[in-house]
Amino acid sequence: MVEELRNDPYPGEGLLEEEQIIKERTDPTRKALDARSLQEPIQVLPFIPPLCVTRKTSVAEAIHLMQEHHVGCVLVQEADRLVGIFTERDVLNKVAGRAQDPTQTTVETVMTADPEVLPVDASISFALNLMSEGGFRHLPLVDEAHRAVGMLSVKHVVRYLADLFPEEVLNLPPQPELLHPGQVDSG
Secondary structure, three states: OHHHHHHOOOOHHHHHHHHHHHHHHOOOOOOOOOHHHHHOEHHHOOOEOOOEEOOOOEHHHHHHHHHHHOOOEEEEEEOOEEEEEEEHHHHHHHHOOOOOOOOOOEHHHOOEEOOOOEEOOOEHHHHHHHHHHHOOOEEEEEOOOOOEEEEEEHHHHHHHHHHHOHHHHHOOOOOHHHHOOOOOOOO
């Protein structure tokens, strides 16, 4: 009977789906959040390759690159060494509403020089602590020669944590704000 249901293109009451859920819940290789998970190196996270510009890149060009690649920052390099970071916060706090022309302003005048960085073998917990204490949403990842090799964002950490709790995350209602009407989300 079970074999017939497996071969049925329209199995009754989601038997195959239930079997898959049971298999996932009892999978001994399934990840779980524990102290060991947070001691994993950053390289297990889905970080992205760095998007780099030079000090003399215009702010307008840097913003265009960020928009084109859907990222919140660019790294500033000189002679293959990381010298700064230009983020969406820099756009809001140092560029928007100012009298300077973004096409004539260089990134070096508004970037954050010598940003905090991490090697890819640093632990996730160390990265989270640094991001939390410093209020950073992006952390450049560098090699021994201080060359940018990646960019870690809060989004990557959240994705990693969500993967550890797929059932809890994927079973949320489509509009959770309906559960708490009147509660304001500060986004």
